[in-house]
Amino acid sequence: MEKINIIIADDELLFRKGIRFLLEKELSFNIIFEAENGKRLIDFLSTTEEFPDIILMDLKMPEINGVEATKIIHKTHPNIKIIALTSFGGKSFITNMIDVGASSYLLKNTTPKTVVHTIKQVHNKGFYYDEIVLKIIHENIISATGKRIKSDLDKKLLSSREIEVLELICAQMTTNEIAEELFISPRTVEGHRNNLLLKTHSKNVAGLVIYGIQKKLIEISPGFNS
Known part of the structure; x- marks a missing residue:
């Protein structure tokens, strides 16, 4: 069984121990470290x-907070996926964490089942946003202060194959699923994914999904995460 290496970063000892106790019930989860600050x-x-595959990151921590830690780690270890797990549910907090490279955003009052599911989704697909987070991303895109890019899909920017791969990424397919759908190798899919990241200036797969929302390749609907 493939193990998912996890780090828990939170300044509250009781919460760290509680979430560790919860996660260690999953045979595929391996907690390798706990950190009390960034x-x-x-x-x-x-x-x-x-190295961890996933970091559960609190936002408010002493010395270096979760946002700054995410920003640093994304530059030094871009393959590590970060899930914000925090008490702060404001739009500005969510938008900020997504902008610096978080692959998902959870509130601490969520269910244990949701935490486990989110970790597995992020590990398998590179991101996981629930309906609330997707709506906030969408609102930020269409607002006057949201980052804007060209409204029409630039055919000169992306090849037809890259557009196909992007659409399937937005449909939350894994690399192997995309390879089967398009009758190409997983390695070729990864090559297209890397090209998409470069061409769209996205930080990670989550950024490609945001790009997909901007380009209206995916719709914000209740069934998106099903």
């Missing part, structure tokens, strides 16, 4: 030989 987390990543 500095401790970054120091660990700079010296460890066992």
